[in-house]
Amino acid sequence: MNFFDKLRLVLHVIRWRLTWRRHSLDYLPAKTSSDKFISARNAAKLIEDNSCVFSSGIAGNARCSVFFYAIRERFKRSGHPKSLTWINGGAQGGRGRVPGTIEELGLPGLMKSYLAAHIETAKAQLQLAQKGDLELYTLPQGVISLLLEEQGKGKTSMTSEVGLGTFLDPAVGGRAAINATAGAKYISREGDTLKYTMPQPEVALFSASYADEEGNIYFKHAATITESVQSISSVRKNKGIVMAAVAKIIPKNKKEISIPAEQVDYIVVNPYNEQTASILQNRYWPMFTPHEQVDRKKAVKQLKFINNLLKITPVRNTVDSDMARLAASLFLKIVPRDGLVNIGVGFPEEVGRVLVENDLEDEFIFTTEAGAFGGLPAPGIFFGATVGPDHLEPSSKMFARYHDHLDMAVLGFLEVDTKGNVNVSKKGPEVTDYVGPGGFPDIVYGAKNIIFIGHWMHKAEFGHEEGKVKLLRKGIPKFVEQVSEISFNGQEALRQGKTVLYVTNVGYFKLTKHGLQLIARFPGIDIEKDILANCEACIYIPQDESVPIIDSALEFSFNRSKNTTGIHSG
Structure with missing residues (x-):
């Protein structure tokens, strides 16, 4: 990379660090013909106490930040929604440093239990669990995603050889519970397989690239899809609420629709949605999207430079x-x-x-x-x-x-x-x-x-x-x-x-x-x-x-x- 490439990336990181807390809970698009479009603040009001919620995304990809901010703000004002059961697959925390993550919900009383595959980055939840103020559980990420798929088919469990002989296997003293207050049993032994189950979500939250005025959802220019599709099928089977956050409204294109409007109940337009960490969806980087012509080696060098700048990559x-x-x-x-x-x-x-x-x-x-x-x-x-x-x-x-x-x-x-x-x-x-x-x-x-x-x-x-x-x-x-x-x-x-x-x-x-x-x-x-x-x-x-x-x-x-x-x- 030349000097100007490095300077551009330095400015990109500085801009992100200075603005990474930006969010607008009352934002609504100027013109829409569908009542599906609501503000993030109103979306948070639809989540009832004791609900089971699933949020999609992994690390910096497709974060549900605007929902996290809105739920936190409502809880701090009113004490609701409270005692939530929350599930996610991939890591969604910010290690106590990055805002707009699942850690926004790390307040005593907001969550009753938290089930996730990777928990290390959710420092706020770990601290609550350490004090006994949160039930903490874990299951393998693939098992969680496949369980969602099974729930969408009307099933409540799945059997698999995944995890045999590990800390997950009850035959060797394993379980899904991490702390002493976590009493639910989501794993049992069935012969030479493990039987996995988990709560069925009543609310699905996910982040996508765009929506059209009718409420159809597009993953065009996204960096990942993660569990969005399967969480929708699980929640709809459970007669729950599906809510999406998108970066903007685009013209309808039937060939590019990823999720039809009838599968989504409400949509929040969030101009600050990220394609991936530090990169706004509305300024997406083609390197992360399919069917784009990119210089892969140059792109890898750019990403390495950013990670080195942030001191993410060890020396x-x-x-x-x-x-x-x-x-x-x-x-x-x-x-x-x-x-x-x-x-x-x-x-x-x-x-x-x-x-x-x-x-x-x-x-x-x-x-x-x-x-x-x-x-x-x-x-x-x-x-x-x-x-x-x-x-x-x-x-x-x-x-x-x-x-x-x-x-x-x-x-x-x-x-x-x-x-x-x-x-x-x-x-x-x-x-x-x-x-x-x-x-x-x-x-x-x-x-x-x-x-x-x-x-x-x-x-x-x-x-x-x-x-x-x-x-x-x-x-x-x-x-x-x-x-x-x-x-x-x-x-x-x-x-x-x-x-x-x-x-x-x-x-x-x-x-x-x-x-x-x-x-x-x-x-x-x-x-x-x-x-x-x-x-x-x-x-x-x-x-x-x-x-x-x-x-x-x-x-x-x-x-x-x-x-x-x-x-x-x-």
């Missing part, structure tokens, strides 16, 4: 780069051409970056759990969207794809244990430490191959010395005897015949019948001093074999016969 060193390149080389050896791929947030994004930098992105089908199919997964605050997607689809359809067949998932981890189990959902013992599983259980269930990537220890320091990786300062072991919460069951994965690899800054491991086996190490890493002495998990190392050393000059090629992980004996 990565040369050893981190080695890890990403190693994971990318393993990825290339496993994933077939046109393979279906999911890449998670955080360190997995670095693997995607390596693939893009080596012109490999067009050989695979990248997807996100938000329903973006094709293109390149957007990093950081834009997570859930993709750059140059082929098309957008509901989350439930994407998760159905994952459950059926996913060639590769590249994911992070908090802890790994002797049995290959992985914890991604619980950072510590307090309720406020809770992360939630997100779509992780659904993704690892369907993935034929999984690469977990993360640091060997928490808060350790690694560096390069004379071309070798050196442990400069020890940290807290992340490979432990037993994880504090099982989000991924290693033995279940072995039973299903999955290939599971763990890439770290000491080398990489594979899950085998012997447990975690050290397959290769970085040059400079000593097995006894750097690995075994800093690990609570049991590591299997064949006695009759030397552990190969990874060549620091990893090469990438789409000629499968030439592609190599750069490993040599030593």
